Amino acid sequence: MIQSKKKWLLESIDQKQAEEFAKSLTISVMAAKLLLARGVDSVEKAQDYLHTDSSMSHDPFLFTQMKPAVERIRKAIESNERILVYGDYDADGITSVTVLMETLTSLGADAHFKIPNRFTDGYGPSERLFRLAHDEGCTLIITVDNGISGHAQIAIAKELGMDVILTDHHEAGETLPPADYILHPHLDENYPFSDLAGVGMAFKLAHALLGRLPEEYLYLVAIGTIADLVPLVGENRFFVKKGLQQMRTQPTEAIKALAAASGIEIPTITEETVGFGFGPRINAVGRLGDADPGVHLFRSHSKEEANLYAKFLSDKNKERQAIVKATTDEAIAMVESEPIPSVLVVAGEDWNPGILGIVASRLVEKYTRPTIVLGIDHDKGIAKGSARSIEGFHLYQEIAKNRDLVPHFGGHPMAAGMTLPLDNLDEFINRMIQQGDDTLTEDHFIPRLTIDIPIRLSEITVEAIEDTAKLGPFGMSFAKPLYCIQQAEVTTSRKIGASTNHAKLEVTQDGHTLDVIGFYQGELVDQLAPLTQLTLVGDLQVNEWNGRKKPQMLLEDAASKDWQLFDVRGIRQLYRWINQVPVEETHFVAFQSETVKAYQDQLAVTIESKDSFKPVHSNLVLLDMPDSEEELDDIITRAEWNRIFAHFYTPSQAFFDGLPSRDQFKWYYGFLTNRASFPLKEQGAQLARHKGWSEQTINFMSKVFFELDFVKIDNGHLVLNKDSSKRDLTESPSYQNQQQRVALEQVLLYAPYRELKQWFDEKRQYPS
Known part of the structure; x- marks a missing residue:
């Protein structure tokens, strides 16, 4: 048996319904199954979903305060007022700043931007930067992806005589800051789509200012939207789909430079490219210092300038990766030093606050617990950091219950940032753990995989995978599909990679085959015996090599109800197979005392005799040959073993010695x-x-004659018993034992693997 690492939630799709749906839409059955799994269950819904165009983008003036906000900006442009675009230091904030800066400057505005430094200014509006903007002559501040929690700072900006237009999409508190105008998709019931990212809000303002849909900025909207993990549905879906297409067909110098730095070919840019290639590089500068270079990259107009900034971002990302690994290792050591609570809160000195969100995500992935990671600053007397959550624990609301301890925080149900006085830290930790105990159950701590499509290998083709890809972009609320292939037979398995820590399998089902790659799942190979029926969960991709396209699965998880038979017969060198055995979970059993002597020094385990052991573990190593089939029956019926390793060492083999023929017995009797x-x-x-x-x-035949009373032994001499009655050779116990031994060895030692497995299956009726 191979246990899955996660709890699977598998959708059930009616095959006939999927085939009819596919036919009516002229798409593959695989694509039809995905649509049905996601609730797109009518031709009308499917056609609406498949045909994404600008009609999905809503009128920006549906925002109640959009018109007066635009009028204020236009007045500032006409009066040549100095305008400050104030953003955030992540990819959403950087793209938001870029969209609005490009829009304002194209309208002739005296526009400038500032992004807070994570270390000196912290998250959100900064009093220091607002005062600096005032000193520089600014009269209008436009916040993007930022501001909804900046009550005091915005109040100061107003006191200084500056107007403030706030655009944001983060969770709002019970009261709103005193901005002149607030554009926020969650707060405006008049606007039909509430899931815009910060860059989506900046784009809506740009649309209103320009009086047209500024499609030239959609690549920026796509990057910010994907990186900020907002739902890729509705208007966001249009933004991302169009923006990705724009990057592939009309890449700017910035996109060309980012792609080159990321090792990505322009025509292959997808939402995954952005999420895992571009996003981390754009985020890296803000995580480690000043985020301005991100804006400068996107506003570059020459190849040389764009390449310079893209290299800078990539170098920062490498630096960020090293810091993340070191901090994550420290955090894991802290978590595992004590019993693991319902909510993880870890705090360390000298931890870079810019990467703590990533560390929190790593801990959530490892422990399936809401996680808060804080950096301690003794000089300032604060703890500052980030949090990530799991389903069932609304992070923003849970932190909000502790406003008396956490004066500065903001975020979403699944992610948040915060700063609190060090004196409040212990109480905050205790409260969060108690809130977790009150809210979460053990079931919440089991990682889950939502599987969209159970599928047969016969349905998996290059064309079907490419057809399903057209249903993208995939992301939050419309995740990339996971496929489940049930009961496929593993024909080959091996470890690959420089560190042999990846798995490569070939599986077959009804005459169809598929390659499966399991990154960092090399241990699966050790668990797989030949002919195992494996159920696989993963992503389907097209692998192209030397111009040849071929489907393959990227493995996420695997499970099998099969018991595993590992054939290590005849391999005397233990090092060649002992690493496959989970030693601490295994019984090593010997039938012969000589085997114990032969192997005890080589095996750093206890070798148990056939009579002495009581099953505690789920795995069994049969070190040698039993004397009879009944002895083996007794061992394997004591438990339903998950894995059996068949070694069956024997110093002499009855199968080769065989039974003397009747002619041999006849000659010897005559002699x-x-x-x-x-x-x-x-x-x-x-x-x-x-x-x-x-x-x-000779000795064997002599023993048989003695047992049949054909001869007597007198002082070591064989003497014929002339009074013996006629008896068959098979009446001799030794003859019977040798017959049985030969037959048993023929199965256990010399049968092909498939026959040996079938023998065990039939004998013990193990589940198949």
Whole structure:
């Protein structure tokens, strides 16, 4: 048995319904199954979903305060007022600043931007930067992806005589800051789509200012939207789909430079490219210092300038990766030093606050717990950091219950940032753990995989995968599909990679085959015996090599109800197979005392005799041959073993020695008849050489004759018993034992693997 790492939530799709749906839409059955799994269950819904165009973008003036906000900006442009675009230091904030800066400057505005430094200014509006903007002559501030929690700072901006237009999409508190105008998709019931990212809000303002849909900025909207993990549905879906297409067909110098730095070919840009290639590089500058270079990259107009900034971002990302690994290792050591609570809160000195969100995500992935990671600053007397959550624990609301301890925080149900006095830290930790205990159950801590499509190998083709990809972009609320292939037989498995820590399998089902790659799942190979029926969960992709396209699965998880038979017969060198055995969970059993002596020094485990052990573990190593089938029955019926390792070492093999033929017995009986007696010990070996037999053959036949009362033994001499009655050779116990031993060895030692597995299956009726 191979246990899955996660709890699977598998959708059930009616095959006939999927086939009919596919036919009516002229799409593959695989794509039809995905639509049905996601609730797109009518032709009308599917056609609406498949045909994404600008009609999905809503009128920006549906925002209640959009018109007066635009009028204020236009007045500032006409009066040549100095305008400050104030953003955030992540990819959403950087793209938001870029969209609005490009829009304002194209309208002739005296526009400038500032992005707070994570370390000196913290998250959100900064009093220092607002005062600096005032000193520089600014009269209008426009916040993007930022501001909804900046009550005091915005109040100061107003006191200084500056107007403030706030655009944001983060969770708002019970009261709103005193901005002149607030554009926020969650707060305006008049606007039909509430899931815009910060860059989506900046784009809506740009649309209103320009009086047209500024499609030239959609690539920026796509990057910010994907990076900020907002739902890729509705208007966001249009933004991202169009923006990705724009990057592939009309890339700016910035996109060309980012792609080159990321090792990505322009025509292959997808939402995954942005999420895992571009996003981390754009975020890296703000995580480690000043985020301005991100804006400068996107506003570059020459190849040289764009390449310079893209290299800078990539270098920062490498630096960020090293810091993340070191901090994550420290955090894991802290978590595992004590019993793991319902909510993880770890705090460390000198931790870079810019990467703590990533560390929190790593801990959530490892422990499936809401996680808060804080950096301690003794000089300022604060703890500052980020949090990530799991389903069932609304992070923003849970932190909000502790406003008396956490004066500065903001975020979403699944992510948040915060700063609190060090004196409040212990109480905050205790409260969060208690809130977790009150809210979460053990079931919440089991990682889940939502699987969209159960599928057969016969349905997986290059065309079907490419057809399903057209249903993208995939992301939050419309995740990339996971496929489940049930009961596929593993035909080959091996470890690959420089560190042999990845798995490569070939599976077959109904005559169809598929390659499967499991990154960082090399241990799966050790668990797989031949002919295992494996259920696989993963992503389907097209692998192109030397111009040839071929489907493959990127493995997410695997499970099998099969018990595993590992064939290590005849491999005397233990090092060649012992690493496959989970030693601490395994019984090593020997039938012969000689085996214990032969192996005890080589195996750093206890070797148990056939009579002494009681099953505690789920795995079994059969070190040697039993004397009878009944002995083996007794062992394997004591438990339903998950894995059996068949070694069956034997120093001498009855199968090769065999049974003497009846002609041999007849000749030997005649030989004894012609002698008064035969000195077996002195002349047995000589007789064997004369006949070309083994000495064991002579001794065996002598024993059989003795057991049948054909001969007597007198001082080591065989003497024929002339009064014996006629009996068949098979009446001899030794003859019977040797017959059984030969038959048993023929199965256990020499049968092909498939026959041996079938023998165990039939004998013990293990689940198949």
